[in-house]
Amino acid sequence: MPPAKYTGRKVLRKEDPRLLTGKGQFVDDMHLPNTAHMALLRSPHAHAIIRTLDASRARALDGVLEILTGPEIRDKLNMLPSAAALPDLRIPDHYVLAVNRVRYSGEPVAAVVAETPYIARDALDLIDVDYVPLPVVLDPEKALEKDSPVIYEEWKSNLAGTMQLVSGDIEAAFRKADRVVKGRLLNQRVIPVAMEPRAVQASYQPGEKMLTVWSTTQIPHTLRSEIARLLKIADNRIRVLALDVGGAFGSKLNVYPEEGLVPYLAMRLERPVKWVETRRENMLATIHGRDQINYVELALTNDGRILGLRVRVIVDVGAYLQMLTALIPTLTAIMSPGCYKMLAFSFEMKEVFTNKMATDAYRGAGRPEATFLVERAMDLAAAELKMDPAEIRRRNFIKPASFPYTTRTGLIYDSGNYDKALKKALDLAGYTQLRRKQAQLRKQGKIMGIGLATYVEICAMGPARAFAAGGGWESAAVRVEPSGKVTVLSGASPHGQGEETTFAQITADELSVPFDDVAVIHGDTQAVPHGIGTFGSRTTAVGGTAVYMSAQKVKKKMTELAAHLLEINPKNVVWRDGKIVAKTNPKKFTTFQEVVRAAYSAKNLPPGMEPGLDATSYFSPQNFTFPFGTHICVVEIDPETGEVAIVKYVAVDDCGRVINPMMVEGQVHGGIAQGIGQALYEEAVYNEDGQLLTGELMDYVVPKADQLPTYILDRTETPTTVNPLGVKGVGEAGTIGSTPAVVSAVVDALAPYGVRNLDMPLKPEKIWRILRAKTSHRGTGTQR
């Protein structure tokens, strides 16, 4: 670890002055002269044959420059990418514009380019499409039945792929069990809703044969490779920029039709072309998240020890496979055992096509589902055994001395102390008093509940061998400029996380330069070494390590050069207050600036040393990291309306070493809010025709300031040895811990009404019905 003048401290962000004054550079803020504007005609049907498409009226409209349809360009652009994440995965043809058939409401059918965005949209209304509607497939369980209509006739079923993971003797575990608890848990489909919708702009210089693309992406380099493949051109003729990006949460970790169409059109028209997504398009046709049905069974002894966990999962993947659609649920598989020891584990998954938008990575991406299913199962077990929910978890935790711990699913948890985080959270919440208060309130007829979730998650994606396509590393270059200022170039692509700041903290400490002297550049494939991007809570742990390694290399070179200038052995110099000093004689020193000058003048270098002062590193971690923690939620329910108010929220998270506590706090806050959103409010609702009813922010409820509590946060700090910074990652922790904690609290509140489980979102109406019925549903059944 570098000495800590900046690292580990609250340092204000470099990003913020521009963002606070409206001087950010989001894609739509770029105005290139002579820009033409693209708009997409999208299918109004969830499933239909396109019999005819006539764009002649649209073409005749003044200001329309070009109209593309699927059949016209099917041979000109390659298909959109999808990771072959399962051995038996069926990957559908996924054209940038639908060819002859549409499979979800919102699928792009034609592209219009016009002089203004308003004209482009007018033209959409003039395209005449004759659709023949087909039966729609919406329920993923019914979709697997024999008589269900099929979306891909060639496969004769709607099954997209399967996965099985069995470890230990699962049958024996259930035979030996004193008790078995079961549940059907629904992890509903949600929509990521990054505040900035997606946007793409491209311009082409025919002379240089250079295509420049600005996109709201989390993965500029992958996108560059994919644009090269889509357009069948060389990657070194493409520059992708992702400057300021207004949030993503996984929704911009993908390759979308517009990222092929806009560059293609810019080349074809030799004019800059821009497309900006409307919110409605964002809800319809940017990836959705979650959407799993989990059947869980937990085999237990009478004293609350887990013998086995059996999970059967149905995943509604939607109509097409986006880049990581099929992969995300495999993370659910490997993380389902959570923080607990068990003798046996079995996971059986079916991914199913339906006539909806594809699901893919949404904050947490597979892990929230895992944590939700195992934590809900633990609550069911606690209720069944009349045991305190904290106690049953404690009994089954993997013990601190067992790390590194090989799980039933073959992962190696790097480090952890689950009990410590749990205890800290219980203390902070005043758990014992809360339970006492609950008993009193219940006597007064008040409805109050206390919920708890302990989690472990998988971060810092990740070792290259863990992914079919490899990758998983990150790049960074550190350059001391002739002026002595420092430039950091990162292959990661933060979009709100703030690594311009954390990377500068790491570099400033390592090179003993002022924080303000460090500039961090990312999101420009022309400027930075080939990299991977920002997702999976990896940027500081993996990208930050690459920065640290490069800074170390530069420091080593400067040390050697300083020693040469001082005519002593490099072992005998130390860095002190901007000077590089002889250990034995403090009067004998050189300065940072002198060494920089020497490196660039190159007149007096040690033999074999090259001029210049920069270094590039690629950090490829050998394992994931496994952050963990405990979230506690206290709710009160209004008996008249069924409305849930969160009256207390405590989170203790352990993300290893912390570079900037202010930013870690911010990540946890935002994550909790999104997790609460899923628990209480959010749900993508399709009607029986496959129309998205929650297609605007009018109908899709994301939490507002007055619906959220004040979060009380604390941390434990268990470093990892997976990377030299000891950082684990924190981007998704809040989302993972909060959803089960909130549901747990609401179910706990309603326990006197016989409720043991409820399907999200826990909207007032659902709860009001339970309160009104006042019937007891004793047993482990799910209220639906």
Next chain:
Amino acid sequence: MHRIKVTINGKEYEQEVEPRLLLVHFIREKARLTGTHVGCDTGNCGACTILFNGKLIKSCLTLAVQANHAQITTIEGLAANGLHPVQDAFLEKFGLQCGYCTPGMILNACYLLQSNPQPSEAEIREALEGNLCMCTGYQHIIDAIRYAAERMKQSGTVQL
């Protein structure tokens, strides 16, 4: 086409516009002030929030022609140099992450503090109801607004 005259941040813009042009597009495309953002089609997100003749409005729900002769303040016009105390408080208390909701949030906060210089937490939460933030979970935004209120009280400035 209609000829309109709009004053934005003290500068006058005179242009021919289509009657259907949204004010937010006038601000972004014609005046080239891109700090005012667009996050929805329906007036729900607040990313396009501006001050219009001293009142808080959503510029995606207003036509440019309605702004004829109006005085508008956008995020770019809040401070001539450096940062307005509310911007400074957002910096200090980390009231932003991706920054997309931020201009709207800040204008909302300025408007709130003008009418209610010492708001309670509940009042702040209620005032922010029309501005969505998906990154921060709002807590640091609320901290920032309280901090701004405190600082403005100390310095005796409630300026816009």
